[in-house]
Amino acid sequence: MASRAEPADTGGRRDWRDVVRDAADLALVGILLVLAAAPLLTAAAAAGTASAAVHDWTRTGSWPPARASLRRFRRSVLPGVPVSLLALAVAGLLAADLAALATGRVPGGPPARLVTALVAAGLAGYAGLVVVEVGGNGGGRWRAAARSAARACLDAPTRWAALTGVTAMAGLLAVLVTPAAVPILAGYTVAALHAVAHRRSVAAHPELP
Numbered sequence: 001m002a003s004r005a006e007p008a009d010t011g012g013r014r015d016w017r018d019v020v021r022d023a024a025d026l027a028l029v030g031i032l033l034v035l036a037a038a039p040l041l042t043a044a045a046a047a048g049t050a051s052a053a054v055h056d057w058t059r060t061g062s063w064p065p066a067r068a069s070l071r072r073f074r075r076s077v078l079p080g081v082p083v084s085l086l087a088l089a090v091a092g093l094l095a096a097d098l099a100a101l102a103t104g105r106v107p108g109g110p111p112a113r114l115v116t117a118l119v120a121a122g123l124a125g126y127a128g129l130v131v132v133e134v135g136g137n138g139g140g141r142w143r144a145a146a147r148s149a150a151r152a153c154l155d156a157p158t159r160w161a162a163l164t165g166v167t168a169m170a171g172l173l174a175v176l177v178t179p180a181a182v183p184i185l186a187g188y189t190v191a192a193l194h195a196v197a198h199r200r201s202v203a204a205h206p207e208l209p
Helices: 016-037 043-060 066-103 109-136 142-155 157-176 179-204
Strands: none
Touching (some): 016 043, 016 179, 043 066, 066 109, 066 142
């Protein structure tokens, strides 16, 4: 992966080649994320490692060395197993609930479906912020990231809402695009989460650089 720290020309401006290079790098991050998460129990470690790489890229303009990312992944596999299991369980329960409501097996109708969908979207937004926070602490400290994300959601609900919008849009696009493009979308989604979270954080704390 290339560095974007180098200016595109003598004036320091970026041109279309830099945009294409960034897009290709993020696509590769998404593909590697999905491959590493394929066993499911490694999903948290894969997401944390990808988030840490995007965090480094957005802060320094350079991607971490491949060996550093591999070390992060290996170090976070075991701590990430409970996180992966919890995420899969919550997603499965919400999906089953929505399916039961949609088929009429559970009473409630459209209002219950709407409430369940809003709860699912809110949890997805919170999970997105957790992924951003864990990327900032090296990719493996999920408990600390969960606490930090919970405080951030309570302190800045608009930030939570913005990240919920990002995850909802990513979910919609995942349904609409061809399955082969979903791994690429994963990399772009992680980058979008970081961009929105950082922008909202700066807006809430203007004194930050």
